[in-house]
Amino acid sequence: MENRIENRMKETLPAKFYTDPKYFTEELEQFYFKRWICVGRTEQIGKPGSYFLAEIGGESIIVTRSLEGKIHAFFNVCRHRGTRLCDKESGSFNGRIACPYHSWTYGLDGRLVGAPHMADVVGFSMDNYSLHAVNCDTWDGHIFLDISKAAGKLQDQLGPLQEKFRAWRSEDLLIGKRIAYTVKANWKLIIQNYSECLHCPVIHPGLKKLTHYLSGDNEPLSPHYLGGSMDLNEGVVTMTATGKTDRQIFPHLSAEQRRHVYYYWVLPNLLLSFHPDYVMTHTLWPRSADVTEVICEWHFHPDEFKRADFNCEDAVDFWDAVNKEDWHVSELSQLGIQSRVYSPGPYSHRETLLHGLDSILTGGR
């Protein structure tokens, strides 16, 4: 009986979850403003005063490092007349964040420290005009923000995932390459695409030589992440066009870990792909119901960068091609789902993970 229910046909989501601008806005609130989202790497703000901007839901957030080395993040809005404080994507503050309009000046911790010609205004106090801060935390070198300050602890959200990939020592890795893509598809279609390999033999000719699409082994569903592994084919060392690599295999991996690739989605916007010799990350930035920006990065062991012949293009080129194949078919999905005749269709047993994923992403709505 139980089994029959399990086997009962599961279906894709109704169209509104991919096309309705009102639903999109609510969803952004729920998943991007009330949870921890991944915005980048600690490496991007290596020195005090260095900063980068994260943009989500029309908001610009400054992520910076104080003189004490602590990471802070603030809404990019001056408390005087609302001016956006920085408009360069990344850069370095000289110990202070100064508004380009009237020079209201803030410490790297967000406190207002200078406000010209305000001294004699009755009722004004500098203490009341700190920058609007958001919560920050890090895990394995990834910077996470909790914009609403109501998401609880990052550790609680990550749970067992925190220790799972310790062997990769991700916090030490360095960015070798970063590519930004604009994908004309709902962000959930990108996650669904990432979460099944039934499509692999159809659209990824380069992939099937390296891993068999039926070799996937999924973890039981968690409300905070979703993932599994795939077996590297015999003779394949890592995911590159040749299946070979000049890079060192990460030193602490177990024999088991060396024979697999691990694909994990950390809700809502981080995709982690662990390879024997590199880690690939995608962060997803929904721009509208039907447009998502995707930042893909390839991270390598620091020793690799010391080699005169360091070259990461084999890993980059391989996945850049696969990425583009995935974005294209995700865009086709978006187009078809927008049709008046689209209705939920049946999932195969190779796509059961997606039904669970749909449940998480729609919260039962």
Add this chain to the structure above:
Amino acid sequence: MENRIENRMKETLPAKFYTDPKYFTEELEQFYFKRWICVGRTEQIGKPGSYFLAEIGGESIIVTRSLEGKIHAFFNVCRHRGTRLCDKESGSFNGRIACPYHSWTYGLDGRLVGAPHMADVVGFSMDNYSLHAVNCDTWDGHIFLDISKAAGKLQDQLGPLQEKFRAWRSEDLLIGKRIAYTVKANWKLIIQNYSECLHCPVIHPGLKKLTHYLSGDNEPLSPHYLGGSMDLNEGVVTMTATGKTDRQIFPHLSAEQRRHVYYYWVLPNLLLSFHPDYVMTHTLWPRSADVTEVICEWHFHPDEFKRADFNCEDAVDFWDAVNKEDWHVSELSQLGIQSRVYSPGPYSHRETLLHGLDSILTGGR
């Protein structure tokens, strides 16, 4: 008395019929989704498996020919996860329509014939997942679709028009040239412009040498088409810059037919212009209240294509210039009608056809 009413001043439509996005959407449903619309020529899908896409109201429709030679049309939406099946404007299927995502595969008649990994899903049956079909029919080589499948018979819609231009043997003609225009005007303004020649001496300097703008002779209004003829001036053989042609006059035309050009609008989106030696067609593709794509084609007798010196540029260049003059003034109309001071203006007796046309197009609203 009757005559006084007939002579009473008729006026153009209120602005909302040209500018209101909500009205536009309703109108598209009524005229493009619940009637037969012309989408192309049988020649475009000469062989089994060849196809082209028609796009209307955000929907993409696949028009193809089965192995038995029958024309079929389907919504371009896979029944599995909704993926758009084809994204190239035209091409050829190799006996099957395969989804680019997970290889669900359909016959050219739309039946699902392959669905990987679905065999053991309880409750799933291939019979329930044919492509969503729309009705197809042809007349004189033109392919018509009835998307709602509720439009009745094409023959009933065409009525007496079906036999009227038999002498041109349009089903045998071949496309010599195709030009696509984007016109920033409501589609009804383009039909109104096509339906009167009071503007001809003002904006078409090239036209008045060939036909006199007052020579028009209109048929009584039908709910399905509207048209009339104009006399070719003495010494003028056809509509080209010189009034001459190297092409053969169509062999079955009567003496009367050789001395006229016939302009017919077949509701909602086909304009037919019969000349002694070629047929010009326009199909109209409303994109928004104020944007219409227009596909103009010039069709010639098959024998013409066998001539070493075949050249259709005289007919094409002539009408391309006239088209552009018409689109420009239609765009000016759209702009003016959008003004707060626009109100219905009076039609002259040379524009009475337009009042009837307005009635048909607005259905008394």
Add this chain to the structure above:
Amino acid sequence: MENRIENRMKETLPAKFYTDPKYFTEELEQFYFKRWICVGRTEQIGKPGSYFLAEIGGESIIVTRSLEGKIHAFFNVCRHRGTRLCDKESGSFNGRIACPYHSWTYGLDGRLVGAPHMADVVGFSMDNYSLHAVNCDTWDGHIFLDISKAAGKLQDQLGPLQEKFRAWRSEDLLIGKRIAYTVKANWKLIIQNYSECLHCPVIHPGLKKLTHYLSGDNEPLSPHYLGGSMDLNEGVVTMTATGKTDRQIFPHLSAEQRRHVYYYWVLPNLLLSFHPDYVMTHTLWPRSADVTEVICEWHFHPDEFKRADFNCEDAVDFWDAVNKEDWHVSELSQLGIQSRVYSPGPYSHRETLLHGLDSILTGGR
């Protein structure tokens, strides 16, 4: 007591005044359609029949001069079928305004004088189909329109301002240069930016050498204009990069007037900047809540144009740079105000004028 209230902290406006499309539309009605707005200079239509177009709120207005030399303005909409009559930004009518579609023809005073094939239409009278006129008036060579015809007298709106800058003889000046800018900011942010110089030392390095930012002396607020003066620094003759000029100082200026620059905002859309040797004007053309087109012109004494070595680039280059600095920071303001965390912030005593300006512009809403 009075003084304490005066000193109480004043704050910037809530975000909706800068971001809400609905509020924007209402505001445009109130300030641009129900008041006199400045659209250009009499010099632009020096001869009878010459014309230019003004575009506001989606409306196109023809401004022209009749054979008797009187200035007229009309909605650019033919009374026949609503066609926009002219689509070139400026030009010359040959004594008549003829519709490009069916040649309905109007006098330069807007009366319908020709309507082909309308003579026998029962109920039609040419008298009923004049162009829709709007009120026109001029002051100091500036052309003003009252589109609603309900704005009262221009003189009443201008009040004491009319005589204030008589010494510049602005009606005689000629345009030396015109630059159009598209600014991604609400039009009120541009006026606020124009109305305080607290930002000058921060963003205008070139300005502070010429005038001290604290030297401003503001007039008491009027409901129709707002302005004040700034002192030229010692040794500075006018606003150019060097502070010098080859042009003659305007001959009728007082000693006092020669030592100042006067900045006046005439509601809603004219900024007047009087210099000892030139007058700069900005007209503001709101396109949406967050986009404004700005036309900046530099006007010089007619005698200057007679000089073989006339060159106005020193004045133009100086202000073009300052303009761009102002537009950039106004765009940053727009971006920050759009944030969810933006809330009204405190004005300093150097920005008190802005609080009054905000009151005028929001009418207590």
